[in-house]
Amino acid sequence: METESKQTNLTIPIAIVVAGALIAGAVYFGNRGNGIADGTQPPTAEAGNLDEMRPIAKDDHIRGNPDAPVKIVEYSDAECPFCKSFHPTMQRIIDEYGEGSKVAWVYRHFPLDNIHPKADKEAEAIECAAELGGNDTFWTYVDRLFEVTPSNNNLDPAELPKVAEFVGLDVEKFKSCLASGKYAAHVEEDYQNALATGGNGTPWSIVVAASGKKYPLSGAQPYEAVKQLIDLALQEK
């Protein structure tokens, strides 16, 4: 009986030690990693302000009619498995609402480089595709990238030029653009803007009504949920 009591009494301290060890290990390894050195931090759950969203402009990558009354601004990470699964949802939305010019899809970068270090370069690759092939090529590159990536930082960087070739780009020019790092600042600007609006994970979307009213949507939500938000936004005058 006494032995059993001792065992019971030990359960909690052991559980606490295990939990503490996990957190301590995470902190230790985290500080050892390069996340601190380059000054980047993963997103936090601090409340952002949707009004901080950078206005949609001509240099944005837009699928659908840029004058559509409802716009969905998606901040995405090419290595996030949930962005990959949300991509067909957004394609379906554009298939359904795009024809009537009711909804446009704006793509911005939100590479969570602390958990997906390869996502930064992939975002730059997407920008290079836009520079070399225009807006349509931007979208076909993104579509193809999400098709081929296994996600969770598992894409072989050698695949990026292959995707460029697949969408009909000049591979050498693409490689040169990617190596230059010329879009790193643009990607960082998108990332910072996502944080400022309250993004704390990907995909992070903001549904913008014609009136300017904004609805935040976090995660790869079901098609029906996105549709309901669009219908709410369409009602806004």
Added chain:
Amino acid sequence: MLARALLVVFRKPAYALTALLVALVAFAMAVWMPNLGLIAQVITDPDIALSKKIMLPVTLLFSISTNFSVLSALYTIAIPILFGVNVAMMIYYLKRRIGVAKQSAMNAGFAGMASGIFGIGCAACGSFLLTSILSSLGAAGALFFLPLRGGEFGILGVALLAISIVLVAKQIQNPLVCKS
């Protein structure tokens, strides 16, 4: 022993209902967590019809199949169920043995729930609470080094809640005696 204790408690409909309600609320909160701001915005908007205010949160519950990995979906379902069972059993136990309740079982239950909450969310893409906590600790790249990207906390939560249930079951089965 465990099965007998569960039978004793959940034979009474009030305790089964308590467990069910607690589990449902905990599950809904876990799934809604990343979108609580949106839900609050929609519910408090006077221009939105009541049916739509109800439909959106209900639809968002289905994100358990789109916004969670298989592992995180499993523990996001398991933790609320275990927590509901745990709470109902604790209430049963406390109602009958006020003053002699052992803290260990309750501590394990709450530690399990807390640990589970850390793991809830999109672990692969910036787990909602865990990322924030690690960020505030300066552990920027911590998740990258965890094999399950924070899912460890969910598994720990399930284990602690299971331990807690076993401990409470033991207490329920043990008759009150005066120890020498």
